[in-house]
Amino acid sequence: MRAHEAGALHGDIGSRGPAWLRTPVDVNALVPPLWPRTVTRAADGALAVGGLGVRxxxxxxxxxxxxxDEDDLRSRCRDFRxxxxxxxVYYAGKAFLCRAVVRMIAEEGLFLDVCTGGELATAxxxxxxxxxxxxxxxxKSVAELTRALDxxxxxxxxxxxxxxxRLTALARERGVRPGVLIRVTVGVEAHTHEFIATAHEDQKFGFSLAGGAAAAAAFKVIDEGVLDLRGLHSHIGSQIFDASGFEVSARRVLALQAQIRDARGVELPELDLGGGxxxxxxxxxxxxxxxxxxxxxxxxVDGECAAERLAVPRLSIEPGRAIVGPAVFTLYEVGTVKNVDGIRTYVSVDGGMSDNIRTALYDASYSATLASRASTAEPLLARVVGKHCESGDIVVKDEFLPADVQAGDLVAVPGTGAYxxxxxxxxxxxxxxxxxxxxAGRARLIVRRETEEDLLALDVG
Structure with a gap:
């Protein structure tokens, strides 16, 4: 979608409609914000990353x-620090987690956010x-909370x-006082897909602010005195470009923090604004x-704290996509190229919705480029699709590829590090x-490819 018109969303933490929109289409050019920072097109026309060719x-x-691109991921960690x-700065592990990435973000001084026992075990x-x-x-199950406490x-x-x-009982049994945050549902409609908007009232996360549940939860934790309430947490969604949601969220959460101070004499020292x-x-x-x-x-935060006469709490944020998303691209091999009665050209690759469900699930948009060579052919508006038995098995909905794209070519799709x-x-x-x-010119396997033997090993029937 490199040649499409800019969208209409604008905000002071990013926008749609950037200055680098290219006209006319150059199918060999790489738009820097879309790609890992060390990706180049080498003299032979093929892409290279970290000095190593994709072929x-x-x-x-x-x-x-x-x-x-390990240097890219590490540099983004350092940028946030x-x-x-x-x-x-908590790296949101749900975006992508494996032991190698855990070590990278730890070495770069980040914290880590997990949300299941499996992610905790990996960390x-x-x-x-x-x-x-x-x-x-x-x-969180009793087993998961027990493991976290232990x-x-x-x-x-x-x-x-x-x-x-559940956590109070476990902590009392063990004689420990874990640090906790209260997740507050602030009633903000983030400008994103409904499945990744997480702060409006009608969804499964957190305690409702409007209904009084968030205040009641905080009072309960303080009054029981077993858990160490460190602060409040809010997360309004993912893939957000408009800062207004964060502003509303911070205002409402800090107003609750002032309410807690006034009612219980406790000024909470931390505030987590999430990521997205x-x-x-x-x-x-x-x-x-x-x-x-x-x-x-x-x-x-400073403005709202001043308005509420609160000391500025220690801030936490949770970037996941913003760190790992741009650091990864997926490399596919083209299997077939099919023009359907002049309506559309389908470029079928050897993956699809099993390795990137986001296009089908969220109507997400991606870019793509011919990766194994350069081309002087005219641009062709194509749809990159997978090999699965679904008409919705789409990787890239619309993209200009060279008209001579053919079986055996390599196609790269950037921005696939997250989810x-x-x-x-x-x-x-x-x-x-x-x-x-x-x-630095060397590749190492950090998660091996699954095999048919792996699939059959779980099939005990």
């Missing part, structure tokens, strides 16, 4: 394959210090009265830099792809 990556590891020096097995882990989730997880985000009772910062998937997306995010969020491998499936019994990290 070499495909030959060694096969396709489809997720290619992670530099922009928020007095805040805790601990990779050596992430438990005190730098935050544990989310709307239905490991010494730094923050547990409370999501229901049942969970308050948007990234560029196509040329319609113009995300803010971490520095711009920090400036805007600090202004919001692609983590939401991947075995639909049609297709094994999930490998993840390869590239740095």
């Amino acid at each position: 070499e990556i495909a030959a060694e590891f096969g396709t489809p394959v997720y290619v992670l 530099a922009a928020f020096p007095d805040a805790d 601990l097995s990779a050596g992430m210090p438990a005190e730098r882990i935050g544990f989310h989730g709307n239905n 490991a010494g997880v730094g923050r547990i985000v409370l999501d229901s009265f049942t969970e308050i009772d 910062f948007g990234i560029a998937y196509t040329t319609q997306d113009d995300p803010a830099t971490p520095q711009e995010l920090a400036k805007r969020l600090r202004k919001i 692609c491998r983590s939401m991947a499936s075995n639909y049609n019994h297709v094994p999930r792809p490998a993840v390869v990290a590239v740095r």
Whole structure:
């Protein structure tokens, strides 16, 4: 979608309608915000990442394959740390988590947000210090909470009265006082897809602010005195470009913090504003830099604290997509090219909705480029589709590729680091792809490709 018109959304933490929109279409050009920072088109016309050509990556590891630019990911971690020096930056592990990524973000000084026992197990097995882990989730089991307490997880985000009772009982049994946050549903309609908007009233997360449940939850934790209430938490959704939602959320959460102070004499020392910062998937997306995010969020928090006569709490944020999303692209091999009666050209690749469900699930938009060579052919508006038995198996809805794209070519789709491998499936019994990290001309396997033997090993019938 590199040639489409800019959209209408604008905001001070990013917008749609950037300055780099290219006209006419150049099918060989790489739009920098869409790609990992070390990706180039080499002299032979093929893409290279970290100094290593994609043809070499495909030959060694096969396709489809997720290619992670390690220098890019680490640099984005450092960008957030530099922009928020007095805040805790939690990498949202649900975007993509494996032990290698845990080690990378830990080495770069970030904290880690997990939301299931499996994510917690991955974090601990990779050596992430438990005190730098935050544990989310709307239905944490007794076993999961027990493991978190026994490991010494730094923050547990409370999501229901049942969970308050459950964690209180476990903490009392163990004689520990875990740090907790109350997740507040602030009634903000984020400008994003309904399935990834998480702060409006009619959804499963958190305690309602408008209905009084959030205040009641905070009073309950304070009055029982078993859990250490450190602050409040709000997360309004994902792939957000408009700062107005964060402003409304901060105002409402800090008003609750003032209410807690006035009612119980307790001024909570922390505030977690969540994540959801948007990234560029196509040329319609113009995300803010971490520095711009920090400036805007600090202004919001400082202003609201002054209005409520509150000390400014220690801020936490939770970027996941904004760190790993742009650091990864998926490399596919073209299998067939089919023109349907002059209506549309379908470029079929060897993956699809099993390695990227977001197009089908969220109507997400992606870009693509011919990766194994350059081309002087005319641009062709094509649809990149997968190999699954579904008409909705679409990877890229509309993209200009060269008219000579053919079977055996490699096609790369950028921006696939977040929620692609983590939401991947075995639909049609297709094994999930490998993840390869590239740095300084060398590639290493960090998540191996599944095999048919892996699939059959679980089939005990």
